[in-house]
Each structure stands twice: as C-alpha cells, then as structure tokens.
Amino acid sequence: MKFRILGPVQIFDERTGVLIVPAGAKQRALLSALVVKAGQVVSADRLVDELWSEHPPANAANALQAHVARLRRLLPVPAPGSGEPHHEWLATSPLGYVLRLGDAGTDARQFHRLAAEGRELARTDPGRSADVLRRALELWRGPALQGSGRGTICSVEASLLEESRLVALESLYDACLRAGRAGEITGELEELTAAHPLRERFYELLMTALYRCGRQAEALRVYDRARRRLVHDLGVEPGPVLRDRMEAILHHQDPTAALPVGSTAVRPVRAPAGEDGANVRLLHAELASLRSHVERLTREQQDLVCRLEALTAARAAGA
Structure with a gap:
C-alpha cells in the first residue's frame, strides 16, 4: 500500500x-491531514479546523465522526480467506484520531529518501546523482496535496514539500553540470526561471549551463533579465552569488562556471570553427555592449548607495 500526496491525495494498492481516490473535498482534506501526521494522534478540534476552518457546522463533532466513518470504509481491508492479517488503518483514541501506516509507505517519504541519496552522490558520482534525483522528482504528479483544502496542516505541509521539490531541482541541475550535461538542461532551466522568476539559484544554474555551451552573451543576458525582475518585483539587486557568477562569466575567470568537473584549465569561449568573421565581430560587439551595460548598472548602484547614506545622515542630523 502506498499513500500518495505528491499531487492529488490517493491510496494505491x-x-x-487498485487506486482509491476520496470523492469529496472534506474526505480529501481529512485523509491528507492524517497522512501528513501519520503515526501521530490528531485532535478532533484540529481536524474540525482543518476541514471547516472558521465556519464549522453546528454539530461539528458529529460531522467529523461521519467523515471518519466514511474514510474507514474507503480504506482497504483483506479479502475473506486471503490469510492476510487485519490492519486497523484509522484508530480512535481519547485525544483524537491516528492513521497507522504499518508496512505501507508514502510517496513523500520515498521522495525525501531518493533526494537525500541523490545529494549524497553528487560529489563522487554526479551522473548517477542526477539519475537518482530525476527518479525522486518523477514521483510528483502535481502540486503537493492538490485539492485538499487550505487547512493549516495541509497548507503548511504543501509549502514545505514544494520547497523540497525546488531544492531537489537545484541539486539535479547542479549534478547535471558536474556530469558535463549542460546542453541537456538549458531548456528546462529556461522554463524554471520563467516559472520561478525570483529564485536566483535557477538563474545562476542557467547562466552556467549557457556559458559551458559557448553561449556567453546569452548567459549575460540572463543576468540582466534576473536583475530587472528582482529590482521591479522586490526592489533589490541580485545577491552576491549571482553577481559573482556574472563577473566570472564576463571575464572568463571562474573554473567552476567554465568547465565541467574533472577539467583542469580555464579556456575562453571561442566562436565555433568555420564561423565567418562577420559573426565573430558581431559577437564581440554584443559582449562589449553587455560589459558596458553591466558596468553602468554597477555605477548606478554605487550612486544609489551614496545617495541613501547621505539621506540617512541628513535625517539623523535633523533629528
């Protein structure tokens, strides 16, 4: 048996x-909350809050008992004569209800185990690390706990699981870069920067992948796009890690950005053999323009800091 919460909640035998899917929103919310807290007693009051939030019915305790009874009927029981021992999935205690998984698992636990294994392999075997991390991410069928309501238990767990998924994606693409697979991931990273435009790590990984593919100008344009989005949405400049990666790519100085793991020297990105002189001059002109743009942005940032410090000092003096 496996309880699935990486997407709509399901039970898979x-x-x-056989795939068991709760029919109603309250049933989904109840099962989801109990799976998240599997092995722990969840109080009736907390489950009422999970299912109805600030608007519980007048007979909330009876309504909850009815939903628990329906969920018990939904959970599988051994067929008569099968010889399999009976397992009480959903138990009642004086303090509330507890879901006992027994030998059953959850896709969330499997995901966490595979993600940890993939990260552990990253330094010694990045190719295998990437394969294991992809297996972990393939367990996702949609947003975590999709359709399970907005109760505290489910909403908090969904946020934690989503962050774990994004961290696993970052680990995956870092492993791909270490394994020399930059060309395979640029498209996926482009989609991720569009889907998560304020997550700087995805921009950094995309810039590195493009640079390793000999696409320096595109890598620098990614930085410019990231900066404009961060300034527009949050009013902040890119962090030091992203700025350092931009500088390294701009000046061909960072061996981590320039070469896959195992390489021993840094080589400037050159135009492909046989490319005509006009294209080479165009590339150099574009790089010079980007370099000038980056330098201008740096000067503007320094000027803003100076003005802010002067304004702060003037206010302090006036006080």
Missing part, C-alpha cells in the same frame, strides 16, 4: 493495482 500495489498488489492489486
């Missing part, structure tokens, strides 16, 4: 291939 791996022996029979």
